[in-house]
Amino acid sequence: MRTEEWISAGALEQLRSDGAKVIKGGIAVFAHEDGAAAVDNRCPHLGFPLHLGSLCDGILTCHWHHARFDVCSGGTLDPWADDALSHDVKIENGEVWVNAAPRRTMTIEKLNKRLQEGLEQNIGIVIAKAVVGLIEAGVSEDEIVRVGILYGTSQSSGWGSGLTILAAMRNVLPKLDKSGRILALYHGLVHVARAGAGRAPRRLLGSLPSADASVKRLAEWYRNCVEVRDAKGAEKVLLTAIAADASPDQLADMMLVAVTDHFYLDGGHTFDFHNKAFETLEAIGPDSAESILAALTPLLSNPSRSEEQHHWQSPVDLVTPLKQTFERLQRGELSTQDQSESFNAPFDEEAFVEQLLGDQPLATIRQMADALQGGIDPARLARLIALAAAERIVRFHTQNDFGDWLAVLHTFTYAHAVHERLLRSKEPLLHRALFYGAIAIYHDRFLNVPRAPKPKKDAYMKGIAEAPTEDLLSLLDRRQQVEEAAGWVTAYLDSGCDHTALLNTLGHSLLREDAEFHSFQMYEAAIAEYDHWRALMGTESLSERAADTMLIACARYLAAHAPTAREMPHTARIAWRLHRGEKLFESE
Structure with missing residues (x-):
């Protein structure tokens, strides 16, 4: 209920003489026609004092950005502003009284x-x-x-x-x-x-008239559509599968098998975007499947296929051995003879990561094929591939061209996406995605020549013990503090301090910037992979080092891309201060 507390705004004649005044509670009162009107003094756009505006013919105009309001109702004429809160006014014996509570609140x-x-x-x-x-x-x-x-x-x-x-x-x-x-x-x-912005709404094509075809048959049709870059046909088949009550897992396998029929589509973005769509579907519910999944089909109209690119064929032909390996895996054959004994011993994860980071891609392909045929969990291989991709970022030397940060970033976020999908799927054809990630890591090898120096933590150890994580934010107020950020994070990780605070601070180092797309990808993928490795603490020897690698890689990438103009977080802070009723201008 609205309060019945009424605040005096003084004599009406004086208000007419002054034109406007501010009373208790930050309410602006205006002489209007034969009486008065009152609104919250903060312009709901960005908080400028409305009593400094002008009132003409019942329209109150803020002089900062010229937002216009009906002074009686507070309603705005400008869609980029909000309605101002208005207050009831009464005149008794020539004195103006204003109700302390606004007429309405935001529901x-x-x-x-x-x-x-x-x-x-x-x-x-x-x-x-x-x-x-x-x-x-x-x-x-x-x-x-x-x-x-x-x-x-x-x-x-x-x-x-x-x-x-x-x-x-x-x-x-x-x-x-x-x-x-x-x-x-x-x-x-x-x-x-x-x-x-500026785009027309999307209209779904609709499903086929009959949904009698099995999910398996629809999956075949979907692959055929993707093969010939028929995005519209793919959409109709997809919507038919949804109408046939295919489960989210079945839909994910159907779509991602088609995506992996060709190598590393669009530099990994196609697989990555599909993974994010399915993660979102998982979060907000299957009733949104049509809208979310149909939005993926335009990606299939003309994606680049890496097997058609020169560096996948020369100076080392990687296309032919990969195709041969996929055929052997489907037939259930080992890629080399007498490999069964190799899986009687524990799988050497650290050696495998170094193999991925080396310059022997054909040996890597053979080792991965044998590991899969030997029964290793594909998600385990995916986790190690993501670790190797993160190592590329940790070892990325800043003397490289700045744009090359994207090369190592794309490989890492793709490898992370593959890891997430293989944690959820048992579809053998998705194992092909592992090999694409491994080859992308191989192609990035020259970006680690020379290798970046190992993080120097000693200069920060004392400060970590005495200062909060906000010191990292101060460090990143300066450009290109890549090695310094790596050293600081390494010192923090070695200090035994709570990692929760560090994860939050790394997040704020991203969110306080007008960050570009890939920085958001970096933070999210690094945090997710960090969580996966932390969950293995005490069970796998590599887990602690791997978890630390994720955060060091994240810090290096974010440091390379900071600071920026920071306009977006400034807007968010204004919105929060307005919501809390704070004064944004001293003149109030």
Whole structure:
């Protein structure tokens, strides 16, 4: 209920003389026609004092960004602003009285509507204020993510970087404090809005008239469509499979088998984006399958196929031995003779990682094939491939061309995606994806020549014991602190301090920036792989070193790409301060 506390705004005649005044509670009162009107003094756009604006014909205009409001209702004429909170006013014996409580408050329903409007109109401040309001109202983060995912997948652009960022940020929310979670959601949603800006809504083609075909037959049709780059046919087959009640696992195998029929599509992005879509589907529920999965089919219209690229064929032909290996695996044959004894001994994980990082790709292919035929868990191989890919980032020398950071990043995020899928799938044809990741690691070998120096932690050990993790943020206020960040994180890991604080701080080092797409991928993949290795602590000798490698790799990559302008987090901070009722300008 609204309070009946009334605040005096003084004599009406004096108000007419002054035009406007600010009273207790930060309420701006204006002389209007024969009486008065009152609104919250903070412009709901960015908080500028409205009493410094102008009132003409009942329209109150803020002089900062010229947002316009009906002074009586507070309603805005500008979609990028919000309605101002208005207050009841009464005149008694020539004195103006203002109700201390506004006429209305922002409900969850209205906040959801504003979030949808912010996405549709690509207005960052509207998105930020909606996210802050929803979080403070206790709405679950997955409900907020769901709004963004369903909007993004309804656009003709299909699944791309914006949706991938939102999906990745949803995955890391448990590692972040409250402000970090707000920033993560805000970044993801803004990138979804940008990706859909100016594009027409997506219209699904619909399923085939009959869903009598088996899921196995539909999977064959789907592979055939992808083979000839028929994205529209693939969409219809996919929607038919969904209508036939294929499970999410069956749909994932159907789609990813088709993706792995050709080598390392679009530099790994195609597999990575598919994985993020299925992780999202898992999070927000199978009822969104049509919208989410159909958004992937545009990726299949013309992806690059690495077996057609020169560096996969020369100076070492990797295409032919890979195809031969896949045929042998399907037939259940070992790639070399008398290999069965090799699996009577424990698998040497450390030696395998070094093999991946070496320059003998044909030997790597043989070893992987024999390991799979010998019964090793494919997800275990995937985890080690992701570790080797992270090592490439740890060993990446800063004298390389700056753009080459993307090469090692793409390999790592692809390897992570393969790991996640093989933890969920037993489909043998997906094992081909392991080999593509291993060869990508081989192709990145020259980016570790020379190898980056090992992190120098000694200079930071004393400071770690005395200072909080925010010292890392101060370090990253300067450009190209790659080796320094690696040294700091190494010192922190060796100090025995709580890793939880470090994960949160690394997140904030990302989220306080106007970060590019790949930095979001880096943080999410590194944190996920870190968790996988930490879960093995005490059972595998390599686990502690591997977990540390993930965080060092993450710190090096983020340091290489910081600082930036930081406009987006500034907007989010304004939204949060407005929600809390803070004054943003001293003139108030």
